[in-house]
Amino acid sequence: MQSKNKPGMSKAEREHVTRIKEMPCGVCSSPGPSEAHELRQGEWFTSIPLCADCHRGPFNGIHGQGRIWSVYKLDEQAVLNETIRQLVAA
Numbered sequence: 001m002q003s004k005n006k007p008g009m010s011k012a013e014r015e016h017v018t019r020i021k022e023m024p025c026g027v028c029s030s031p032g033p034s035e036a037h038e039l040r041q042g043e044w045f046t047s048i049p050l051c052a053d054c055h056r057g058p059f060n061g062i063h064g065q066g067r068i069w070s071v072y073k074l075d076e077q078a079v080l081n082e083t084i085r086q087l088v089a090a
């Protein structure tokens with residue numbers, strides 16, 4: 001799940017994911033480096049930056065119970081929107 005260079009990633013995808021991982025967590029704003037979470041497998045341009053807890057934490061993570069996502073009233077689409085807003089503004 002955490003492989004940095006999945007086979008088949010293009011140069012542009014790798015560069016994009018590098019930028020995503022430099023961003024703070026899109027849920028709790030914990031400073032980067034973050035992990036890149038794909039909204040859909042292999043679609044890297046819609047990946048979002050998440051800290052380890054908001055990503056994989058069994059209680060808080062999107063791959064777990066997603067509790068902190070509920071606290072912040074966020075879902076993947078909302079975090080993606082904010083991520084793109086920051087990338088465009090950069």
Ligand SMILES: [Zn+2]
Nearest residue numbers: 025028051054
């Ligand atoms: Zn977080």
Ligand SMILES: [Zn+2]
Nearest residue numbers: 036037038055
């Ligand atoms: Zn993920």
